[in-house]
Amino acid sequence: MAFELPKLPYAYTALEPYYDAQTLEIHYSKHHNTYTVNFNKAVDAAGLEGKTAEEILTSLDSVPADKKTALVNHGGGFWNHSFLWESLAPNAGGEAKGNLGSAIKAKWGSFAAFQEVFSAKAVGHFGSGWAWLVVNQKGELEIMDTHDQVCPLTLGLKPLMVIDVWEHAYYLKFKNVRPDWVKSWWNIVNWDKAEERFNAISG
Numbered sequence: 413m414a415f416e417l418p419k420l421p422y423a424y425t426a427l428e429p430y431y432d433a434q435t436l437e438i439h440y441s442k443h444h445n446t447y448t449v450n451f452n453k454a455v456d457a458a459g460l461e462g463k464t465a466e467e468i469l470t471s472l473d474s475v476p477a478d479k480k481t482a483l484v485n486h487g488g489g490f491w492n493h494s495f496l497w498e499s500l501a502p503n504a505g506g507e508a509k510g511n512l513g514s515a516i517k518a519k520w521g522s523f524a525a526f527q528e529v530f531s532a533k534a535v536g537h538f539g540s541g542w543a544w545l546v547v548n549q550k551g552e553l554e555i556m557d558t559h560d561q562v563c564p565l566t567l568g569l570k571p572l573m574v575i576d577v578w579e580h581a582y583y584l585k586f587k588n589v590r591p592d593w594v595k596s597w598w599n600i601v602n603w604d605k606a607e608e609r610f611n612a613i614s615g
C-alpha cells in the first residue's frame with residue numbers, strides 16, 4: 413500500500429485570516445502531494461514497501477547512502493507536512509494549557525517567554541526548514557530547528573508542534589517578511605493536539 417496524501421482536517425479557508433486559503437491550497441495540494449509521490453518512489457527504490465513512515469524515518473542509518481537522501485527529503489516532506497496540518501486548527505492559538513502549559517511555564521518561566529524564544533528560533537532559521545517544540549531524549553521540552561525536510565523523529569526526538577519556515581509556506585501572503593508569518597501562525601496553533609501528544613509521551 414503506497415503512502416497517500418492525508419486528508420486535510422479542515423477547509424482551505426478555515427485558517428483565514430491567519431493562513432490564507434491560496435497558500436494553504438498550494439502548500440497542501442502541490443507541495444505536500446509532490447513529497448508524497450516522491451516518497452513512494454524513494455521507498456520503492458530502497459525496497460522498503462510495507463514499512464510505516466515512522467519506521468522508515470527512525471531507521472535511516474540502515475539504508476545505503478545512495479538511497480538515504482531521497483528518503484530524508486521526501487519522507488521528511490511527507491511526514492512533516494502531515495504533522496503540520498494536524499498541528500494547526502481554526503479558532504485555536506492562545507496559550508498552552510493543562511500539563512503542557514505547566515511544563516512550558518516550568519521550563520521558560522512564562523508562556524510569553526517561551527513564545528519569544530520559539531519565535532526567535534523560527535525567524536532566525538537560516539534558509540528552508542522548520543522550528544519545533546519537542547520532547548528530547550532526556551524527556552525535557554526543547555525548542556529546536558531542522559534544515560530542509562529533516563524530521564525530528566530521525567534525531568530521536570518527539571515533536572509536539574511545529575512551524576514551517578520554508579518560503580513556500582508563507583511567501584504569497586507575507587512575502588519576505590517571515591516574522592509576520594510567525595506572528596500570524598501563533599493564532600492557529602492547535603494546543604489541544606500538542607497537549608494530547610505531550611500526554612501520550614509522558615503517559
Ligand code: MN
Pocket residue numbers: 439443493576578580581
Ligand atoms: Mn512546507
